[in-house]
Amino acid sequence: MSLAPLPHDTAPPRPASGGLDGPLALVAGEMEKVNSLILEQMQSEVSLIPELARHLIAAGGKRIRPVLTLLAARMCGYEGERHVGLAACVEFIHTATLLHDDVVDESDLRRGRRTANAVWGNKAPVLVGDFLFSRAFMMMVADGSLRVLEILSRASAVIAEGEVEQLVTTNDTSTTEAAYLHMIASKTAALFEAAAQVGAVLADRSAAEEQALATYGRSVGVAFQLIDDALDYGAGHARLGKTVGDDFREGKITLPVLLAFDRADDGERAFWKRCMEDMDQKDGDLEHAIALMQKHGAIRDTIARAEAYSSEAQDALALFADGPCRTALADLAEFSVHRAF
Template identity: 65%
Template sequence: MTRPLPSPDTAPAAPSLDRLVALVATDMAAVNQIILDRMQSPVALIPQLASHLIAAGGKRLRPLITLAAAQLCGYQGTRHQKLAACVEFIHTATLLHDDVVDDSLLRRGAASANAIFGNKSSVLVGDFLFSRAFQLMVEDGSLRVLAVLSEASAVIAEGEVHQLLTTGDLATTEAQYLEVIGAKTAVLFAAAAEVGAVVADRPEDEIQALRRFGTNLGVAFQLIDDALDYAASEAALGKTVGDDFREGKVTLPVILAYARGNAEERAFWHRTIEDLDQTDADLANAQALIEKYGTVRETVARARTVGDAAKAELARFPDIAIRSSLMEAIDFAVSRGY
């Protein structure tokens, strides 16, 4: 049982990343070459496994944000290219580790690296990519950049551990949930945007505005991810629908449905989420309860509100093409079906 997300109140043309991609295409070509160069190793399994994940595609939204932020701030050099590659390496490493923790079999519509190469290889290659990211940070030579990206790496790890602790715990509050997604997802978006302004040597208020933009974009992005796990089609999502439910993850759609449910419905959530005692029919039952209480729609509405906050942070910057493309990227993140 799958249910489409509510149609966004937008113009007929769906928001996309196409304009953003076009505006940073030259820089992104350089980033892709850096990624290819830096994932090489005489240990054959490392480039083989890393190539598998990178070849699976993905929007590369985080490095796009770094490149766009630098362009928005008028930066003319090339430092942002290595830093965008660094951001992508951090993200890719976390994906490898996450799929092992979650025992995921699909990633971007293809078999996950751990499904093909095994958990041990995936964890160790993730460590390799983290190391490559730190090499790129050091090569940049800026202590401010190193502080931003290393702090983000530490917070992401904390967020993943925090999520592990809240898994299966229906006492998790909305505040705790938001703290988890702020750490495990939003902090890398924030750092990606911030370093783009740092390399451009912009005033602190602009640096912090871009950091807040990234934070809000990241929160909106994760809210939609969590809504899609109950509402998307598997083909569109590129991973197994209902993974969060099967793993007992307590996301906002569940938190709201549990809070609004009657005693029988709460007993259902306790059995399926806390006890992980699930039958084949339980995902459909969970989706029905989420539909009954409108919690996917509410999660999407909250993502739109956070997206509007991200747009507000861009208002202080010149009204140029790259700013418009970042505005559209926010709309894309909120309205996407995958």
């Protein structure tokens, strides 16, 4: 799953068109069924499992990935109920990765609430994440489609590879933009891609249409992660839902860092190496890092790249007939960029 960097001279973001209200309203009834199924499938005789899973689910979240499955299936003309179960599978995979991510990142906040590892320590979230992965695979098997199982199981493996790639690139300022894009295409975008693609599979659509939805989902996922990268340096705590500057404090090499480093003079590069490679961070370093990003247009250009991927996602929808679901998917692509700006 290789992504080449998009051109650097993309136009600045345009105003958002539809946001999330339209897409969510269009599948509200089906999302109720998805939520009910999620609650049903996370039950266990081991009381800590539903307790911990409820903690994360109660933190909110827009459920964008399962919404993608529902909208894609409907746009493709699917009229059954299998998309509800697969949307729940997608959310279980996502939730499991969040539990594991927070342990790896030693995060204290997610969506403005204490993370599961901050409440229960590291062991329980890892094991409950494993439980949710297992539940997702049980539901895939129950669906009965080998093609669906192939797509979602591959996505799960690619996500894990992306997480390992992120460990490798952490603290490494020599990381290239191409390598970084490959990592986020795996870590974040793979599940967006699979979530959209299975909608075409359910409706028995052509290989070209299946690939178009895969491209759509992957591009939305990359845009979504790029905006997360920008928000870590450019959002207020209330909007971000986590501690601002977490990526900096953890030495994560994200696109704003790469762009600022690439455009830096020798003194600025020494600053980035001290903070991100040596992890020798002092009071005021985060503020200085943000100032350097602003000086070199790193946050601005990260947002511009996200906008380009959002446009790529919308272009992929051209293969499908115009209608409410296609409009909703285009709005979701816009939202991936403009959700906090």
